[in-house]
Amino acid sequence: MQVASSNGPALLRAEGLTKSFGGILAVDHLNFTLAPGELRCLIGPNGAGKSTLFNLISGLTRPDEGRILFKDCDITRLPPYRRVRRGLCQKFQTTRVYRGMTVAQNLLIAGGGATSDRQRNGRLDWALAALHLDAERSVTAGALPHSHQQWLEICLALATVPELLLLDEPVAGMTPEETKLTARFLDDLNRQGLAVLVVEHDMTFVREIGRSVTVLHYGRIFSEGTLDEIEANHEVRRIYLGEF
Amino acid sequence: MRYAKLRGWQTLTGPQEIGHGPIFWSVFALVVLMLLGFPLAGSAFALSNLANFCLYVPMGIGLALLWGYSGVLSFGQAAFFAVAGYVYGILAGNLTDVPFGTLLAAAGGIGACAVLAAVFGYFVFYGQVSGWIIPLLLLVLSLILETFAGQTAGYQWRVGSVLLGGYNGMTGIPSLAIGSLEFGGAATPFYYLVMLLMLGAYLGTRMLVNSHYGHVVAGIRDDIERTRTLGYNVNFIQIQIFVLAAALAGLSGVLYVSWGNYISPSSMGLLAATLPVIWVAVGGRSSLLAVLLSTIALRWLADALAVKGGEYAFLIMGILLLATMLFFPEGIVVMLAHRLRHRPSTRRSAAKSESR
Numbered sequence: 001m002q003v004a005s006s007n008g009p010a011l012l013r014a015e016g017l018t019k020s021f022g023g024i025l026a027v028d029h030l031n032f033t034l035a036p037g038e039l040r041c042l043i044g045p046n047g048a049g050k051s052t053l054f055n056l057i058s059g060l061t062r063p064d065e066g067r068i069l070f071k072d073c074d075i076t077r078l079p080p081y082r083r084v085r086r087g088l089c090q091k092f093q094t095t096r097v098y099r100g101m102t103v104a105q106n107l108l109i110a111g112g113g114a115t116s117d118r119q120r121n122g123r124l125d126w127a128l129a130a131l132h133l134d135a136e137r138s139v140t141a142g143a144l145p146h147s148h149q150q151w152l153e154i155c156l157a158l159a160t161v162p163e164l165l166l167l168d169e170p171v172a173g174m175t176p177e178e179t180k181l182t183a184r185f186l187d188d189l190n191r192q193g194l195a196v197l198v199v200e201h202d203m204t205f206v207r208e209i210g211r212s213v214t215v216l217h218y219g220r221i222f223s224e225g226t227l228d229e230i231e232a233n234h235e236v237r238r239i240y241l242g243e244f
Numbered sequence: 245m246r247y248a249k250l251r252g253w254q255t256l257t258g259p260q261e262i263g264h265g266p267i268f269w270s271v272f273a274l275v276v277l278m279l280l281g282f283p284l285a286g287s288a289f290a291l292s293n294l295a296n297f298c299l300y301v302p303m304g305i306g307l308a309l310l311w312g313y314s315g316v317l318s319f320g321q322a323a324f325f326a327v328a329g330y331v332y333g334i335l336a337g338n339l340t341d342v343p344f345g346t347l348l349a350a351a352g353g354i355g356a357c358a359v360l361a362a363v364f365g366y367f368v369f370y371g372q373v374s375g376w377i378i379p380l381l382l383l384v385l386s387l388i389l390e391t392f393a394g395q396t397a398g399y400q401w402r403v404g405s406v407l408l409g410g411y412n413g414m415t416g417i418p419s420l421a422i423g424s425l426e427f428g429g430a431a432t433p434f435y436y437l438v439m440l441l442m443l444g445a446y447l448g449t450r451m452l453v454n455s456h457y458g459h460v461v462a463g464i465r466d467d468i469e470r471t472r473t474l475g476y477n478v479n480f481i482q483i484q485i486f487v488l489a490a491a492l493a494g495l496s497g498v499l500y501v502s503w504g505n506y507i508s509p510s511s512m513g514l515l516a517a518t519l520p521v522i523w524v525a526v527g528g529r530s531s532l533l534a535v536l537l538s539t540i541a542l543r544w545l546a547d548a549l550a551v552k553g554g555e556y557a558f559l560i561m562g563i564l565l566l567a568t569m570l571f572f573p574e575g576i577v578v579m580l581a582h583r584l585r586h587r588p589s590t591r592r593s594a595a596k597s598e599s600r
Contacts, residue, residue, distance in 0.1 A: 058473060060469065060472075060473070079472075079477075080472050080473050081472055081473075081475050081476050081477050081478070084473060084474060084475030085475050089473065089474070089475075090473050092470070092473075096467055096469070096470045097470075098462075098463055098466045098467060098470070099466070100466060101259075101459075101462070101463075101466070102259065105259060105459055108456060108459050109456075109459045109460055109463045109471070109474065110474050156474060157474075159474075160474055160475050
């Protein structure tokens with residue numbers, strides 16, 4: 001395991017990360033740092049490389065170049081399941097829960113991946129209650145409303161006892177109220193010390209969260225800063241915020 | 245913790261298998277008692293036949309586990325069945341003077357097909373071979389082994405004192421024995437051995453699929469990438485299930501040669517490779533119990549038809565498979581079980597038990 005050439009503490013660090021698909025650079029020599037306990041939103045127009053970056057971090061795709069450090073360990077070559085065991089778990093863009101199984105069965109599967117201690121299972125219990133899933137344990141996941149499936153998937157990720165939670169479009173298809181609840185939930189979760197990285201299109205959600213924002217454009221970091229700074233940035237407004 | 249761990253006997257019943265509640269277990273116990281009491285009433289011929297039908301159950305259950313629960317179809321269970329039978333035959337024939345020689349041979353036979361499955365599974369699952377190729381590869385494995393075994397006629401194909409026998413097959417294989425207690429095909433001890441192993445395989449697998457591990461296996465079937473990103477080494481788990489299914493087929497193979505003292509290459513031919521798939525499809529691959537019942541029923545049917553009119557048996561098996569696929573895609577026994585559950589009179593008890 002290599003030690004990061006550190007400048008400031010980092011939970012996750014990507015160095016010169018590059019991935020191309022058939023000649024198109026989806027992620028282009030990207031450098032990215034996430035501090036411990038940080039909650040960061042990652043935005044950018046379609047095709048900016050957000051989902052590719054996520055898959056590189058979670059290990060579902062291998063980078064062409066560059067490396068990824070998690071807790072100062074090089075995880076670039078680790079298979080996805082090993083990364084999960086180190087505390088890095090992902091919610092997919094399209095909702096992926098075990099639709100044919102009950103909520104309880106879903107949680108049973110997710111809960112066995114990591115060694116668990118009492119305090120963190122307490123966090124899952126808290127999350128289930130906060131997301132109204134507590135009373136739905138015997139419901140088949142596929143029969144849940146869409147928003148509840150999204151929440152269940154977040155809970156599945158929490159059941160693996162992560163130190164960094166990766167969320168790909170967690171509020172896609174939710175009503176404004178549900179979006180608000182999710183934002184507040186993630187804010188609470190983060191205040192408990194869990195680092196969260198969120199990809200999201202929905203600017204209402206990003207504003208609701210109101211923390212630091214990274215703008216991705218053509219596979220590179222275009223801009224980084226607080227929400228206000230980003231919204232004030234003329235170029236960002238042109239490439240992204242102008243879209244909606 | 246409410247959602248976390250299931251242990252021990254809790255897993256005997258659960259959402260991954262049909263059949264719950266006091267009525268089910270009462271009927272189950274009654275049938276088991278009847279099976280155990282059958283030697284008192286039935287003729288030696290009927291006993292031997294029933295033992296023959298039931299000895300295929302571990303193979304059927306193994307395929308149900310592999311196909312229904314882990315989502316990997318196999319046309320290769322016959323290969324594992326026959327490999328175990330042949331290896332058992334070779335070892336048992338050479339270890340006649342060794343105490344517990346046939347038990348060593350049984351362990352060797354089942355171990356051999358477990359090793360074969362582990363090597364095959366390593367390349368297939370770590371190579372991420374796509375799902376629909378695997379059954380074809382396994383069918384090819386069966387046919388290659390059949391062809392190989394078919395050309396082993398003559399004295400040059402001799403292992404120790406045992407002749408492989410080419411297409412005529414290997415004859416005079418000793419039955420399983422513990423001391424002076426011999427488990428020959430027509431004997432009552434063999435019948436009890438088969439019943440014990442059949443029930444053991446069923447209940448053991450039932451506990452497995454309802455355990456945490458069994459849920460992960462089903463999770464791999466439903467969404468392999470999701471399961472991978474929840475922290476599971478899915479390829480390794482797939483190999484484990486594949487090896488277990490092969491070992492169960494091997495157990496059936498050992499029982500088969502102990503029953504008939506004979507095995508031939510046709511045990512891994514095209515027909516033999518297809519039959520387990522028919523048993524599992526007709527019964528319903530989402531349930532071990534359904535496959536247990538359909539395996540026995542279809543073995544009985546094939547036997548009854550073969551007595552009447554030769555090759556027609558296979559034609560009828562094929563028609564049965566087609567009809568099941570068209571009209572009851574989830575399997576006949578599973579369909580009947582669901583009908584039974586959703587009858588108004590039983591709705592209340594069904595709602596009480598966990599729904600699935």
